[in-house]
Amino acid sequence: MRVCVIGSGYVGLVAGAGFAEIGHTVKCVDIDERKIDALNRGEIPIYEPGLDALFARNRREGRLTFSTEVGEAVASSEVVVIAVGTPEREDGSADLSAVLAVAKSVADSMSGFTVVACKSTVPVGTNEKVREVIASRAKHPFAVVSNPEFLREGEAVEDFMHPPRVVIGTNDARAEHVMRALYAPLYGYYDAQGRIICMDPRSAEMTKYVANAFLATRITFINEMANLCEAVGADITHVRLGAGTDPRIGLHFFFPGCGYGGSCFPKDVQALLRTARNHHHDLTVLAAVDRANDSQKLVPFLKVKERLGGSVAGRTIAVWGLAFKPETDDVREAPAIYIVKALLEEKALVRAHDPIGMANFRRLVTEDATYCDDMYEALDGADALVVCTDWKAYRTADLAKIASRLKGRIVIDGRNIWAEQPRPAGLAYDGIGLGIR
């Protein structure tokens, strides 16, 4: 099939390369000329493991091309996938301006029956809005399908190629047929195992928010239990195993840390709360999750401050991990932002390291830290180390070397990566919910 993917960010690039990998001819479009120029030179502007191989192979074989020209790309495509950003607005709602702008250009450029599949995360009712915009300008028949994306950054290629499910939201039989054909190379047209789930558009839109809201809730629940473990002298590492091995509970997304971040959970939680308010509905659990996560992000900062006698002013703090999670360069809403900003506001000096996300953090968050290419170099002269992201390189770090390079002896492990490891004597180690050790 001929597919046009509009928006070449974390989702659009992976979806574009993924659709090409399963045999479709894909044109990826973006308004960002620099991004498209880079892609046309063979450079991938984001870090996503495994994407480079798909990108190179499908470009070489002519199934994957890039352009800023939306008109021509849409006119030659049977399916147009919308994958532009839907950032949070000030009132918490999702900003749909890019989605609706794309809808207009699509309407003006279609050359025959076109299926417009929205992969961007959008509030309930957006499918109808997109349909209205296109209907007011289009000269050809079309259908708008809600096709939310569930991939995880850092594992996006694997998730796209082997999705636990594909949600297709449409009431239009012809559009359902096109979407089933689009995904058929993954699981077959009829998908005997039921991983292709068809439903009405509103339910599809809601599904994405329910999934993210639930995962944010699980993380926040185990974080709160960890904080309580600490207060009562229990150890969350044991407790999560004892509770999570119950198959009704499970261990996935049941790991305590310094809060969730990223480009999705925070804004999707806000958007769902906004949707609920618009419908005069109180989401009490989710509102509490949002508040609790805000506090959780500052736990490592408060711990380091307390260990340093109540003030970080004039002290040097090493921060390991700036990306919102490992295996990505995405720093959007990363807990490290809140921790580094709090440290800087209270006049600490910050020496920061991240294997991949450092350039983005420096550009998007602050210049006022010392950025170190080597993780151990960040420890030089530091009174304490705070770990914000559980990169593999940190998990396997040499704790004796950390102890000897740090000037102070304080390690605050915001991801509990060393909780179960023997630690050198004299290291003042603390994690999240580890109780009395």
Ligand code: NAD
């Ligand atoms: P992103 O910011 O990485 O990429 C969005 C891209 O859209 C940018 O390259 C931008 O230049 C482009 N764009 C904006 N307006 C445009 C326009 N009018 N025409 C063409 N291109 C335009 O965003 P992302 O992380 O890829 O997320 C995209 C959507 O997918 C969001 O709605 C997000 O919530 C959702 N989503 C993201 C993830 C994730 O892990 N990042 C997972 C699932 C769903």
